[in-house]
Amino acid sequence: MLHKKREHPKEKTRLHPRSKHRERYDFKQLIETSPELAPFVKLNIYEDESIDFSDPDAVKMLNKALLKHYYDIVYWDIPANYLCPPIPGRADYIHHIADLISNYNFKKTPVGSKIKCLDIGVGANCVYPIIGNKEYGWSFIGTDIDPIAIESANKIAELNPVLTGKIELRLQTNPKDIFKGIILNDECFDLTICNPPFHASFAELQAANLRKLSNLNHKNINQAVLNFGGQITELCCEGGEEKFVRDMIWQSKLFAVSCFCFSTIISKESNLISVYYELKKAEAVEVITIPMGQGNKTSRIVAWSFLSIEQRKTWVNKRWKV
Numbered sequence: 165m166l167h168k169k170r171e172h173p174k175e176k177t178r179l180h181p182r183s184k185h186r187e188r189y190d191f192k193q194l195i196e197t198s199p200e201l202a203p204f205v206k207l208n209i210y211e212d213e214s215i216d217f218s219d220p221d222a223v224k225m226l227n228k229a230l231l232k233h234y235y236d237i238v239y240w241d242i243p244a245n246y247l248c249p250p251i252p253g254r255a256d257y258i259h260h261i262a263d264l265i266s267n268y269n270f271k272k273t274p275v276g277s278k279i280k281c282l283d284i285g286v287g288a289n290c291v292y293p294i295i296g297n298k299e300y301g302w303s304f305i306g307t308d309i310d311p312i313a314i315e316s317a318n319k320i321a322e323l324n325p326v327l328t329g330k331i332e333l334r335l336q337t338n339p340k341d342i343f344k345g346i347i348l349n350d351e352c353f354d355l356t357i358c359n360p361p362f363h364a365s366f367a368e369l370q371a372a373n374l375r376k377l378s379n380l381n382h383k384n385i386n387q388a389v390l391n392f393g394g395q396i397t398e399l400c401c402e403g404g405e406e407k408f409v410r411d412m413i414w415q416s417k418l419f420a421v422s423c424f425c426f427s428t429i430i431s432k433e434s435n436l437i438s439v440y441y442e443l444k445k446a447e448a449v450e451v452i453t454i455p456m457g458q459g460n461k462t463s464r465i466v467a468w469s470f471l472s473i474e475q476r477k478t479w480v481n482k483r484w485k486v
Contacts, residue, residue: 198233227289242288255299279302279354281302284360288312294327340411355425356423360405360409361405420470443466451467
């Protein structure tokens with residue numbers, strides 16, 4: 165049974181103004197770019213062209229089409245059951261963090277390979293480096309504790325001519341370390357980004373996924389299928405997002421003068437109190453929170469720096485003005 169066709173806004177106004185994804189997906193265009201998407205596109209109950217977002221294969225094919233159409237990525241694949249992230253949300257993080265550093269550069273976004281970004285937990289998909297390089301020309305170091313993820317991200321970087329020499333992948337051999345063993349002596353980063361593991365346990369992950377799938381299908385779902393995939397290490401860690409970020413804050417202090425701005429996504433608003441408390445204890449000089457919205461989901465970026473105002477001015481003049 166078809167439902168009355170819905171009126172959709174022309175733009176997804178909660179997405180960043182520079183996002184390529186503010187309009188509804190144009191499946192005709194995407195299929196022209198990636199014909200293999202066609203079998204996954206159907207009319208939904210509202211008579212709109214769409215895909216089944218509860219189908220991991222459909223989600224993966226949509227990502228391939230989006231990355232090819234908007235970011236010139238001719239090869240993109242991930243191993244089975246690895247995280248296949250929604251592209252618009254990943255793009256929003258990059259655009260918002262670009263706005264943040266532009267505030268220190270007279271509202272002009274620093275661009276080009278001289279801007280070096282560290283992606284903590286790059287995953288097999290390598291999506292943040294792809295978008296950051298395409299949109300702003302930044303160079304990236306991507307890290308992960310999973311050798312298979314590093315191998316997959318390396319393959320993506322190597323098989324796309326537009327990414328040649330712009331992305332380096334480093335394996336973190338100690339899962340308890342975040343920056344140690346990755347940031348080399350005298351190495352500097354303008355930005356660090358991170359989408360931390362959200363759940364504290366596999367049981368918590370399954371319960372959340374069942375709720376999401378039930379909402380997508382408009383009915384009660386009792387069997388979990390991770391429509392966006394994801395290994396346990398990508399989605400879960402002891403203590404969940406809160407503990408991971410608290411650990412990141414204290415470990416970032418060890419590299420206080422190696423990075424202009426550290427940042428992470430905080431998905432759960434209730435975690436902010438703990439995060440702000442740890443940042444105050446760690447004596448972060450500046451803390452900034454940036455709200456983000458996609459559909460009905462709201463999250464935020466928390467960014468911090470240990471550099472004084474004078475140190476930041478020196479950094480900008482030395483690294484961004486050349």
